[in-house]
Amino acid sequence: MAAHIMIANSSQTYVVIPLSIQPEDNGYLIGNQELEDFYQFPEEGLCIITLLQQGRTIAEVKAECDRAFPESVDVDDFIGTLTDIGFISPSEQKADFQQKLASTPQDKRWKFALPQKIAGAIFSAPALLVYLAILGYAALSAANDPRLRFNPHALYIRENFTLTLLALLLLQALTTALHELGHMTAAAKYGIKSKLGWGNRLWSIVAEADLSGLHSLPKRQRYLPLMAGLITDLLNIACVTLLIKLLLSRDADPFFIQIFQALILQILFTMSWQFNVFLKTDIYYALCVYCNYPNLDSEARVYLRAHLHRLSGGRLGAAGPSQYYNLGTLRAFAALWLAGRVLALILLFVVVIPTLLRYGRDAWRVVGNSVSSSYDKWDLSLFFILSSALLALGLYVWLKGRTRISKGN
Incomplete structure (x- = not known):
């Protein structure tokens, strides 16, 4: 990615947006309230962010991480991630970076x-x-x-x-x-x-x-x-x-x-x-x-798409990451997510739509019945029209959102 290529100059420094940091059981929840973006990072991530906030260069960040952690830390990759999500930008691009933040929709x-x-x-x-x-x-x-x-x-x-x-x-x-x-x-x-x-x-x-x-x-x-x-x-x-x-x-x-x-x-x-x-x-x-899992729903979608990708031989879904934050919790929620969606669709086609159609049938019978009063005809007909419109609007918004997500993928 382009963001990762920029990390070639060991003397590079970065500007960091204001971030809130909250300790969690297995790391830190770091993000910005105005951008409404929060991510779970390990202690190594917090260390890198703190050093960047102090104006340290890439070389100094790498040296400090080598001293602080026994295992090797991929500083370049993590800085690329921070750049991708909009938390940091090269210092020489500070003016453009601030203008970009100010010009959000x-x-x-x-x-x-x-x-x-x-x-x-x-x-x-x-x-x-x-x-x-x-x-x-x-x-x-x-x-x-x-x-x-x-x-x-x-x-x-x-x-x-x-x-x-x-x-x-x-x-x-x-x-x-x-x-x-x-x-x-x-x-x-x-x-x-x-x-x-x-x-x-x-x-x-x-x-x-x-x-x-x-x-x-x-x-x-x-x-x-x-x-x-x-x-x-x-x-x-x-x-x-x-x-x-x-x-x-x-x-x-x-x-x-x-x-x-x-x-x-x-x-x-x-x-x-x-x-x-x-x-x-x-x-x-x-x-x-x-569960200390701020993005549980989105990760469950990624997890299920990765399974679909593997089961379909790469024809459907999309490849997922090599590891997840908490695989046990994610598996349980993904199963619940999938079962809930299936049951909701069953409810839609077995209960909601048939019930609405029965009201439509009753309205048609009342309208065609010469004995029924004008009030009853208008009452049941308007009820069916309004109920159908509400369901149609909801289905339209839902399907439109699904189409947008599919195009984004």
Whole structure:
């Protein structure tokens, strides 16, 4: 590679971008929050980066590594890697390097900023006690009144299809926003800036809070921001339960009761979705922290492509590296990743699409039935159109992303 060829002058020095360094069990997590790039490096890597930060030449770095480590260190190769990922550049190219960093494409995601003192108060011990009190009161209320317990049939509707769908989409958008706000507020507690944008998990369009900066924190401080979304979901369920209790005491229309009961089921579904670690969910990122494996998903893809390449005699996939950071962990996650993807596709073709087609068949029958009212015809037809559009949009975004990845490879 060109970056490796440049390392011919033993008197060469480099400029290093600002990097955060966090000790991990088997090395160091080093990266830059603004670039959102973090990598796991061994002690030899940290030594080389530190020497480059001090302005040492290539010859001095090699000499120091020879004295510090009993085994030979390939300094040229590692400096080439640092150049490739954009952490360093030759000193004489400092102006161009800084201009390149400054001219990165504008990030259109919403940047979240909250004073650290306020964020700390929201996730302080007294505040958490208040949240526990709300959860306890909601649980006690549900124990005393069966109408406040989870209604597994709340999502089964026989009328007002479109109105119910729109209401649930609006309420789900609100609870999703609160979920992501929980992540970003907990990160702000530790002074970490975050961004909010949109993405997809397979064919599901999702909101995404970018918490890449957490890698600059000690390991024990990363768990709260990652799990804050689930904590917020539990609090949302408690608040909705208490709202249902209030509506019942006011003899509210059963339609509103069912809407909020259905919302609770939706929140529970999104919480269970977080355990699909093959989709880079909250639990996935917590697992990465626990295993000291920041790029577990991407390495699993590389590992599986390498296996496919070998099994197909080089016709499919791509050759992989000679060794991996933690092969045992990687093998386990790769198996889970593959099984999860297969099951998700089975769910799509066996449950999701057939269910949608049944709604389409029902809508067609209602439209062709002269006895049905105009409201029923429009209601079920719009419901089918909106549901189909949401699924089609998700599939389009997913397949477009897969096409882009294939071209990149």
